[in-house]
Amino acid sequence: MLSAKAPNEPIPFIKEQDLEVYSRCRDIAFEVQVGLHELLGHGCGKLLQETAPGEFNFDINNPPIDPMTGKPVDSWYKPGQTWGSVFGGLAPTYEECRAECVAMLLSCDFSILKIFGIGDGTEDINGPAGDVLYAAYLSMARAGVAALEYWDPKSRKWGQAHMQARFSILRTFLHAGCEFASLDYNEKDASDLTIKIDRGRILTDGRLAVEKYLRELHIFKATADVRRATKLYEGLTDVDDWYENTIRPAVLAKKTPRKVFVQANTVLEGEKVILKEYPATPEGMIESYADRSYV
Ligand SMILES: [Zn+2]
Numbered sequence: 608m609l610s611a612k613a614p615n616e617p618i619p620f621i622k623e624q625d626l627e628v629y630s631r632c633r634d635i636a637f638e639v640q641v642g643l644h645e646l647l648g649h650g651c652g653k654l655l656q657e658t659a660p661g662e663f664n665f666d667i668n669n670p671p672i673d674p675m676t677g678k679p680v681d682s683w684y685k686p687g688q689t690w691g692s693v694f695g696g697l698a699p700t701y702e703e704c705r706a707e708c709v710a711m712l713l714s715c716d717f718s719i720l721k722i723f724g725i726g727d728g729t730e731d732i733n734g735p736a737g738d739v740l741y742a743a744y745l746s747m748a749r750a751g752v753a754a755l756e757y758w759d760p761k762s763r764k765w766g767q768a769h770m771q772a773r774f775s776i777l778r779t780f781l782h783a784g785c786e787f788a789s790l791d792y793n794e795k796d797a798s799d800l801t802i803k804i805d806r807g808r809i810l811t812d813g814r815l816a817v818e819k820y821l822r823e824l825h826i827f828k829a830t831a832d833v834r835r836a837t838k839l840y841e842g843l844t845d846v847d848d849w850y851e852n853t854i855r856p857a858v859l860a861k862k863t864p865r866k867v868f869v870q871a872n873t874v875l876e877g878e879k880v881i882l883k884e885y886p887a888t889p890e891g892m893i894e895s896y897a898d899r900s901y902v
Protein backbone atom coordinates (compact mmCIF):
# COMPACT_ATOMS: atom_id res chain seq x y z
CA MET A 608 0.00 0.00 0.00
CA LEU A 609 2.78 2.40 0.97
CA SER A 610 4.58 1.82 -2.30
CA ALA A 611 1.39 1.85 -4.41
CA LYS A 612 1.70 4.03 -7.45
CA ALA A 613 -0.03 4.70 -10.73
CA PRO A 614 1.50 3.32 -13.92
CA ASN A 615 3.81 5.85 -15.58
CA GLU A 616 3.60 8.23 -12.64
CA PRO A 617 6.24 10.96 -13.09
CA ILE A 618 9.23 10.66 -10.76
CA PRO A 619 10.43 14.12 -9.74
CA PHE A 620 14.02 14.82 -8.63
CA ILE A 621 15.53 11.68 -10.18
CA LYS A 622 18.00 12.33 -12.97
CA GLU A 623 17.21 11.07 -16.47
CA GLN A 624 20.17 8.66 -16.39
CA ASP A 625 18.99 7.14 -13.07
CA LEU A 626 15.34 6.65 -14.03
CA GLU A 627 15.75 3.13 -15.36
CA VAL A 628 17.58 1.69 -12.33
CA TYR A 629 15.43 3.69 -9.93
CA SER A 630 12.08 2.56 -11.32
CA ARG A 631 13.28 -1.02 -11.67
CA CYS A 632 14.68 -1.32 -8.14
CA ARG A 633 12.80 1.09 -5.89
CA ASP A 634 10.13 -1.41 -4.76
CA ILE A 635 12.62 -4.07 -3.75
CA ALA A 636 14.85 -1.41 -2.19
CA PHE A 637 11.84 -0.25 -0.19
CA GLU A 638 11.17 -3.80 0.98
CA VAL A 639 14.76 -4.15 2.23
CA GLN A 640 14.56 -0.73 3.88
CA VAL A 641 11.32 -1.55 5.72
CA GLY A 642 12.55 -4.99 6.78
CA LEU A 643 15.80 -3.68 8.22
CA HIS A 644 14.10 -0.60 9.72
CA GLU A 645 11.49 -2.55 11.66
CA LEU A 646 13.42 -5.67 12.67
CA LEU A 647 16.96 -4.50 13.24
CA GLY A 648 16.28 -0.76 13.55
CA HIS A 649 13.52 -0.48 16.17
CA GLY A 650 14.46 -3.95 17.32
CA CYS A 651 18.00 -3.18 18.46
CA GLY A 652 19.72 -1.26 21.20
CA LYS A 653 19.83 -1.27 24.97
CA LEU A 654 19.00 1.59 27.32
CA LEU A 655 21.53 1.91 30.15
CA GLN A 656 19.40 2.09 33.26
CA GLU A 657 19.58 2.43 36.99
CA THR A 658 16.58 0.20 37.44
CA ALA A 659 16.22 0.85 41.18
CA PRO A 660 18.41 3.03 43.43
CA GLY A 661 21.88 1.50 43.30
CA GLU A 662 20.87 -1.23 40.84
CA PHE A 663 22.03 -1.09 37.24
CA ASN A 664 21.45 -3.12 34.09
CA PHE A 665 25.15 -2.65 33.28
CA ASP A 666 28.36 -2.92 35.28
CA ILE A 667 28.55 0.45 37.05
CA ASN A 668 32.11 -0.29 38.22
CA ASN A 669 33.24 -0.97 34.69
CA PRO A 670 30.82 1.03 32.51
CA PRO A 671 30.77 0.71 28.71
CA ILE A 672 33.05 3.05 26.78
CA ASP A 673 31.41 5.86 24.80
CA PRO A 674 32.96 5.31 21.33
CA MET A 675 32.88 9.03 20.61
CA THR A 676 34.75 10.21 23.68
CA GLY A 677 36.71 7.05 24.38
CA LYS A 678 35.73 7.46 28.04
CA PRO A 679 33.33 5.45 30.22
CA VAL A 680 29.72 6.62 29.84
CA ASP A 681 28.66 9.05 32.54
CA SER A 682 24.92 9.26 31.96
CA TRP A 683 22.06 6.74 32.00
CA TYR A 684 18.34 6.48 32.77
CA LYS A 685 17.76 7.13 36.46
CA PRO A 686 15.15 5.22 38.49
CA GLY A 687 11.70 6.04 37.12
CA GLN A 688 13.00 7.62 33.94
CA THR A 689 12.04 6.14 30.58
CA TRP A 690 13.08 6.81 27.01
CA GLY A 691 9.80 8.70 26.46
CA SER A 692 10.01 10.73 29.66
CA VAL A 693 13.59 11.83 29.00
CA PHE A 694 13.35 12.55 25.25
CA GLY A 695 9.75 13.81 25.31
CA GLY A 696 8.55 15.29 22.00
CA LEU A 697 11.85 14.48 20.30
CA ALA A 698 11.49 10.74 20.96
CA PRO A 699 9.27 9.59 18.03
CA THR A 700 11.14 11.29 15.16
CA TYR A 701 14.55 10.58 16.71
CA GLU A 702 13.70 6.88 17.00
CA GLU A 703 12.39 6.74 13.41
CA CYS A 704 15.65 8.30 12.31
CA ARG A 705 17.72 5.76 14.22
CA ALA A 706 15.77 2.92 12.59
CA GLU A 707 16.13 4.47 9.10
CA CYS A 708 19.89 4.84 9.60
CA VAL A 709 20.21 1.21 10.71
CA ALA A 710 18.51 0.24 7.43
CA MET A 711 20.72 2.54 5.32
CA LEU A 712 23.84 1.18 6.97
CA LEU A 713 22.97 -2.52 6.88
CA SER A 714 21.84 -2.38 3.24
CA CYS A 715 25.50 -1.62 2.41
CA ASP A 716 26.26 -5.18 3.54
CA PHE A 717 25.88 -7.46 0.52
CA SER A 718 25.48 -10.58 2.67
CA ILE A 719 22.41 -8.92 4.18
CA LEU A 720 21.05 -8.05 0.73
CA LYS A 721 21.48 -11.74 -0.10
CA ILE A 722 19.16 -12.69 2.80
CA PHE A 723 16.51 -10.63 1.00
CA GLY A 724 17.17 -12.64 -2.16
CA ILE A 725 19.25 -9.92 -3.80
CA GLY A 726 22.58 -10.94 -5.35
CA ASP A 727 24.90 -13.70 -4.17
CA GLY A 728 26.53 -11.84 -1.30
CA THR A 729 29.52 -10.59 -3.31
CA GLU A 730 30.25 -6.93 -2.71
CA ASP A 731 29.81 -5.22 -6.09
CA ILE A 732 28.29 -1.76 -6.24
CA ASN A 733 27.96 -2.09 -10.04
CA GLY A 734 26.14 -5.45 -9.97
CA PRO A 735 22.42 -6.23 -9.56
CA ALA A 736 22.56 -5.96 -5.74
CA GLY A 737 24.43 -2.66 -6.19
CA ASP A 738 21.48 -1.45 -8.26
CA VAL A 739 19.18 -2.06 -5.29
CA LEU A 740 21.56 -0.33 -2.89
CA TYR A 741 21.87 2.65 -5.23
CA ALA A 742 18.06 2.83 -5.56
CA ALA A 743 17.80 2.72 -1.75
CA TYR A 744 20.12 5.72 -1.38
CA LEU A 745 18.35 7.64 -4.14
CA SER A 746 14.99 6.86 -2.51
CA MET A 747 16.12 8.07 0.87
CA ALA A 748 17.53 11.29 -0.58
CA ARG A 749 14.36 11.83 -2.59
CA ALA A 750 12.22 11.28 0.51
CA GLY A 751 14.41 13.81 2.32
CA VAL A 752 13.75 16.41 -0.37
CA ALA A 753 10.02 15.64 -0.55
CA ALA A 754 9.91 15.83 3.26
CA LEU A 755 9.95 19.62 3.07
CA GLU A 756 6.26 19.45 2.22
CA TYR A 757 5.72 18.38 5.83
CA TRP A 758 7.59 21.28 7.31
CA ASP A 759 5.34 24.19 8.29
CA PRO A 760 6.82 27.64 7.66
CA LYS A 761 4.38 29.33 10.09
CA SER A 762 5.22 27.30 13.16
CA ARG A 763 8.67 26.41 11.73
CA LYS A 764 8.01 22.86 12.85
CA TRP A 765 7.95 19.41 11.29
CA GLY A 766 4.52 17.74 11.12
CA GLN A 767 5.63 14.17 10.44
CA ALA A 768 8.16 12.10 12.39
CA HIS A 769 9.44 9.95 9.48
CA MET A 770 9.77 12.89 7.13
CA GLN A 771 11.80 14.95 9.58
CA ALA A 772 14.05 11.91 10.01
CA ARG A 773 14.55 11.51 6.24
CA PHE A 774 15.41 15.18 5.87
CA SER A 775 18.17 14.74 8.46
CA ILE A 776 19.50 11.73 6.54
CA LEU A 777 19.46 13.69 3.27
CA ARG A 778 21.54 16.35 5.00
CA THR A 779 23.89 13.67 6.28
CA PHE A 780 24.38 12.52 2.66
CA LEU A 781 24.95 16.11 1.54
CA HIS A 782 27.65 16.54 4.18
CA ALA A 783 29.31 13.20 3.39
CA GLY A 784 32.69 13.85 1.87
CA CYS A 785 33.23 16.21 -1.01
CA GLU A 786 30.15 16.15 -3.24
CA PHE A 787 29.09 12.62 -2.42
CA ALA A 788 25.57 13.94 -2.84
CA SER A 789 24.18 17.20 -4.12
CA LEU A 790 20.93 18.91 -5.07
CA ASP A 791 21.44 20.14 -8.62
CA TYR A 792 19.52 22.76 -10.59
CA ASN A 793 20.10 25.45 -13.20
CA GLU A 794 16.80 27.35 -13.03
CA LYS A 795 16.60 30.11 -10.45
CA ASP A 796 13.42 28.66 -8.94
CA ALA A 797 14.99 25.15 -8.82
CA SER A 798 12.11 23.85 -10.98
CA ASP A 799 14.61 21.44 -12.59
CA LEU A 800 15.85 20.13 -9.22
CA THR A 801 17.48 16.68 -9.28
CA ILE A 802 19.43 14.61 -6.76
CA LYS A 803 22.95 13.42 -7.35
CA ILE A 804 24.37 10.49 -5.39
CA ASP A 805 27.84 9.30 -6.32
CA ARG A 806 27.15 5.59 -6.70
CA GLY A 807 30.84 4.69 -6.63
CA ARG A 808 31.21 6.22 -3.16
CA ILE A 809 28.15 4.78 -1.39
CA LEU A 810 30.27 2.05 0.20
CA THR A 811 32.90 4.54 1.36
CA ASP A 812 31.76 8.13 1.99
CA GLY A 813 28.03 7.35 2.13
CA ARG A 814 28.35 4.44 4.50
CA LEU A 815 30.85 6.26 6.71
CA ALA A 816 28.62 9.31 7.09
CA VAL A 817 25.57 7.22 7.96
CA GLU A 818 27.65 5.16 10.37
CA LYS A 819 28.88 8.25 12.19
CA TYR A 820 25.37 9.72 12.39
CA LEU A 821 23.87 6.44 13.60
CA ARG A 822 26.58 6.03 16.23
CA GLU A 823 25.71 9.42 17.66
CA LEU A 824 21.94 8.83 17.56
CA HIS A 825 22.34 5.41 19.12
CA ILE A 826 24.76 6.28 21.93
CA PHE A 827 22.82 9.41 22.93
CA LYS A 828 19.66 7.32 23.15
CA ALA A 829 21.34 4.51 25.11
CA THR A 830 22.85 6.94 27.61
CA ALA A 831 19.83 9.26 28.06
CA ASP A 832 21.90 12.13 26.73
CA VAL A 833 19.00 14.28 25.57
CA ARG A 834 21.12 17.43 25.56
CA ARG A 835 23.61 16.25 22.95
CA ALA A 836 20.83 14.43 21.06
CA THR A 837 18.75 17.60 20.74
CA LYS A 838 21.71 19.63 19.56
CA LEU A 839 22.57 17.06 16.90
CA TYR A 840 19.04 16.46 15.65
CA GLU A 841 17.81 20.03 15.70
CA GLY A 842 20.96 21.11 13.91
CA LEU A 843 20.33 18.66 11.09
CA THR A 844 16.60 19.29 10.74
CA ASP A 845 16.73 23.05 10.94
CA VAL A 846 15.24 24.48 7.73
CA ASP A 847 17.40 27.39 6.61
CA ASP A 848 16.57 30.13 4.13
CA TRP A 849 17.69 28.14 1.07
CA TYR A 850 15.56 25.09 1.95
CA GLU A 851 12.62 27.27 2.92
CA ASN A 852 12.58 29.68 -0.01
CA THR A 853 14.15 27.76 -2.90
CA ILE A 854 13.92 24.01 -2.35
CA ARG A 855 10.56 23.80 -0.55
CA PRO A 856 8.63 25.82 -3.19
CA ALA A 857 10.17 23.60 -5.90
CA VAL A 858 8.98 20.53 -3.97
CA LEU A 859 5.46 21.93 -3.52
CA ALA A 860 5.26 22.72 -7.26
CA LYS A 861 5.92 19.05 -8.05
CA LYS A 862 3.37 17.78 -5.54
CA THR A 863 1.18 15.09 -7.05
CA PRO A 864 -2.54 14.90 -6.25
CA ARG A 865 -3.56 12.66 -3.39
CA LYS A 866 -3.77 9.03 -4.46
CA VAL A 867 -7.07 7.21 -4.87
CA PHE A 868 -6.89 3.45 -4.52
CA VAL A 869 -8.97 1.14 -6.66
CA GLN A 870 -9.97 -1.73 -4.39
CA ALA A 871 -10.76 -5.25 -5.51
CA ASN A 872 -13.97 -6.99 -4.47
CA THR A 873 -14.69 -10.59 -3.60
CA VAL A 874 -17.75 -12.23 -5.15
CA LEU A 875 -19.36 -15.60 -4.54
CA GLU A 876 -19.71 -17.81 -7.59
CA GLY A 877 -21.54 -20.86 -6.34
CA GLU A 878 -19.30 -22.18 -3.56
CA LYS A 879 -16.20 -20.36 -4.78
CA VAL A 880 -14.93 -16.96 -3.65
CA ILE A 881 -13.57 -14.99 -6.61
CA LEU A 882 -11.34 -11.94 -6.37
CA LYS A 883 -12.53 -9.35 -8.87
CA GLU A 884 -9.98 -6.69 -9.78
CA TYR A 885 -10.44 -3.49 -11.74
CA PRO A 886 -8.31 -1.36 -14.05
CA ALA A 887 -6.42 1.57 -12.43
CA THR A 888 -8.71 4.13 -14.10
CA PRO A 889 -11.62 6.37 -12.96
CA GLU A 890 -13.98 3.85 -14.62
CA GLY A 891 -12.37 1.04 -12.63
CA MET A 892 -12.86 3.00 -9.43
CA ILE A 893 -16.59 3.59 -10.13
CA GLU A 894 -17.11 0.01 -11.19
CA SER A 895 -15.46 -1.26 -7.99
CA TYR A 896 -17.90 0.80 -5.89
CA ALA A 897 -20.92 -0.02 -8.07
CA ASP A 898 -20.26 -3.75 -7.60
CA ARG A 899 -20.56 -3.49 -3.83
CA SER A 900 -24.13 -4.30 -2.94
CA TYR A 901 -23.73 -2.92 0.58
CA VAL A 902 -22.82 0.63 -0.52
ZN1 LIG B 1 9.71 3.08 12.33
